[in-house]
Amino acid sequence: MKPGKKLKSAACDTEVMVVRGSDVVLECGGVPMGDERPPEKAALNPAFAEGTKIGKRYTDAAGSVELLCTKAGQGSLSIGGVALQPKDAKPLPSSD
Amino acid sequence: MNLSLILQMAAEAEPGRIGLVCDGRRWSYGALLRAAQGAASRFSASGVGYVALLDESSEAAAIALFGAALAGVPYVPLNYRLADADLAALLKRVAPAWVIGDVERVRRLDPDSGHQLWSRGDFVAVAEQAAPIAGEPPEAGVAVQIFTSGTTAAPKAALLRHANLLSYILGTVDFGSAPEDDGALVCVPPYHIAGIAALLSSIYAMRRILLLPAFEPDAWLQLAAGEKASNAFVVPTMLGRIIQRLDAGNRPELPALKAIAYGGGKMPTELIERALTLFPQTDFTNAYGLTETSSTIALLGPEDHRSAHQASDPQARARLGSVGRPLPTVEIEIRDEDGRPLPAGERGEIYVRGEQVSGEYRERSALDAQGWFPTRDAGWLDAEGYLFLAGRADDVIVRGGENISPGEIEEVLLSHPAIADAAAVAVPSLEWGEAVGIAVVVRPPHEVPSEEELKKLIRDRLRSSRVPDRVAVLEALPYNEMGKLLRREVRKLFQAS
Numbered sequence: 298m299k300p301g302k303k304l305k306s307a308a309c310d311t312e313v314m315v316v317r318g319s320d321v322v323l324e325c326g327g328v329p330m331g332d333e334r335p336p337e338k339a340a341l342n343p344a345f346a347e348g349t350k351i352g353k354r355y356t357d358a359a360g361s362v363e364l365l366c367t368k369a370g371q372g373s374l375s376i377g378g379v380a381l382q383p384k385d386a387k388p389l390p391s392s393d
Numbered sequence: 394m395n396l397s398l399i400l401q402m403a404a405e406a407e408p409g410r411i412g413l414v415c416d417g418r419r420w421s422y423g424a425l426l427r428a429a430q431g432a433a434s435r436f437s438a439s440g441v442g443y444v445a446l447l448d449e450s451s452e453a454a455a456i457a458l459f460g461a462a463l464a465g466v467p468y469v470p471l472n473y474r475l476a477d478a479d480l481a482a483l484l485k486r487v488a489p490a491w492v493i494g495d496v497e498r499v500r501r502l503d504p505d506s507g508h509q510l511w512s513r514g515d516f517v518a519v520a521e522q523a524a525p526i527a528g529e530p531p532e533a534g535v536a537v538q539i540f541t542s543g544t545t546a547a548p549k550a551a552l553l554r555h556a557n558l559l560s561y562i563l564g565t566v567d568f569g570s571a572p573e574d575d576g577a578l579v580c581v582p583p584y585h586i587a588g589i590a591a592l593l594s595s596i597y598a599m600r601r602i603l604l605l606p607a608f609e610p611d612a613w614l615q616l617a618a619g620e621k622a623s624n625a626f627v628v629p630t631m632l633g634r635i636i637q638r639l640d641a642g643n644r645p646e647l648p649a650l651k652a653i654a655y656g657g658g659k660m661p662t663e664l665i666e667r668a669l670t671l672f673p674q675t676d677f678t679n680a681y682g683l684t685e686t687s688s689t690i691a692l693l694g695p696e697d698h699r700s701a702h703q704a705s706d707p708q709a710r711a712r713l714g715s716v717g718r719p720l721p722t723v724e725i726e727i728r729d730e731d732g733r734p735l736p737a738g739e740r741g742e743i744y745v746r747g748e749q750v751s752g753e754y755r756e757r758s759a760l761d762a763q764g765w766f767p768t769r770d771a772g773w774l775d776a777e778g779y780l781f782l783a784g785r786a787d788d789v790i791v792r793g794g795e796n797i798s799p800g801e802i803e804e805v806l807l808s809h810p811a812i813a814d815a816a817a818v819a820v821p822s823l824e825w826g827e828a829v830g831i832a833v834v835v836r837p838p839h840e841v842p843s844e845e846e847l848k849k850l851i852r853d854r855l856r857s858s859r860v861p862d863r864v865a866v867l868e869a870l871p872y873n874e875m876g877k878l879l880r881r882e883v884r885k886l887f888q889a890s
Contacts, residue, residue, distance in 0.1 A: 369406075391678065
């Protein structure tokens with residue numbers, strides 16, 4: 298997963314862009330994400346159904362993966378069944 | 394990654410929310426994206442190599458910027474203030490281009506280069522009507538090309554890739570963080586990096602853009618009050634002119650104005666102190682950046698401003714003259730002439746590294762093997778990591794083999810109560826090759842200090858090599874429209890006399 302790569306959920310509308318990546322399989326709604334959305338949506342795993350929020354960053358505990366949600370959906374993100382956490386923004390004053 | 398992601402996300406989150414106001418017309422994020430997609434399909438079909446803007450700021454700048462990104466064609470905003478011969482040379486360097494704006498001028502200056510010419514109104518209309526571009530936008534490439542001002546040689550074509558600009562925005566702006574009634578007053582010209590960054594940052598924060606096509610202080614005050622602007626970016630000259638109007642009695646209520654950011658040139662300490670007093674509730678941020686770094690790389694935030702303004706300790710007050718600390722996403726180093734890093738407190742050339750740093754020109758990349766960009770700006774870091782600028786590295790005065798930074802002399806001169814503004818430049822010297830010349834502006838109602846008094850001040854505070862051979866007293870120093878001191882003009886003064 299190289300920075301800039303886009304992935305789509307197979308189970309909901311979620312789309313993400315990789316900000317920092319490593320070689321892992323990303324899941325959304327408990328189902329692996331892919332380059333394209335399948336013609337038929339996969340079933341959403343209720344354990345991974347908290348939803349994603351557009352503009353939020355999500356990271357794993359080790360901080361080796363960081364994703365930007367570019368489109369919101371009903372599923373939530375995980376790697377190997379471990380949920381990713383939203384990252385707190387450290388706001389900078391606007392300089393433009 | 395493609396720069397259009399910024400507008401796509403805003404339009405995805407809230408398509409009906411107003412994102413841009415210009416000349417009374419209000420554009421939603423959805424309408425802007427739709428126009429950018431229409432523009433992209435026309436750019437793509439036209440076979441041009443560039444999308445150029447030769448116009449003041451308007452919605453056309455945003456539509457062209459994002460449309461060009463979607464089509465994978467570099468967007469090149471051109472400086473409409475350039476003289477005919479200089480503009481003609483740039484038009485030839487981007488041919489064939491889709492040119493938006495002053496079509497008559499392009500027809501006159503570069504009729505045979507195959508440009509496709511569109512007035513602002515015609516372009517916006519065709520963008521709104523055209524079918525949206527199909528398929529995914531390109532993942533890499535040049536998003537924006539900006540010609541540097543080129544004071545000594547031909548302007549350089551600085552390239553900003555999608556990844557540079559997006560890294561800057563993703564690293565500094567929290568998506569959709571602006572409350573719905575926020576509005577950012579944008580009055581910098583579209584051909585300046587600050588003009589591009591203002592569009593990108595505001596759209597990603599979902600802060601409504603209030604475009605002022607050409608800066609004029611009364612129009613700025615009227616728009617700020619009428620649209621209840623919450624944020625604004627100005628160059629020091631603009632802030633000075635706004636304060637003059639306030640002092641002259643044009644004082645509209647600006648209770649919504651939460652934050653003013655400034656940059657693009659040296660801010661006189663007196664001016665920022667006056668602004669802090671006039672706008673006690675407003676957050677001030679000083680931003681330092683270059684075209685080649687995708688805008689801001691260091692900033693002095695509101696808390697730094699307030700504590701420096703209230704401090705009595707000269708060291709703490711001096712921080713108002715700093716450009717602040719590096720962004721968390723970039724590294725800054727000060728190096729000597731041989732490229733060796735210098736410790737805090739020592740002056741040298743400012744080097745910067747980070748994903749937002751392009752350092753790339755059409756002709757060559759200026760990055761070193763480790764990815765550091767030599768800014769050609771001189772400066773130093775203090776013990777707490779605050780960056781101070783000391784002019785351009787090229788402005789160094791070489792007197793008998795000794796390097797003298799104009800900034801150190803100017804600082805001492807500005808500490809004199811009668812001196813409102815000061816510039817130190819190299820003047821020809823038979824004995825030393827170069828010597829120091831100073832131009833000063835006297836602050837009324839003070840008397841003009843004698844040459845001897847100024848020379849003694851510098852001799853006492855610095856050393857004898859810094860003492861000026863020549864002293865000129867001016868009504869005002871020459872600045873360009875972005876507030877940059879035109880040192881070459883000051884140098885000319887001494888050559889002429």
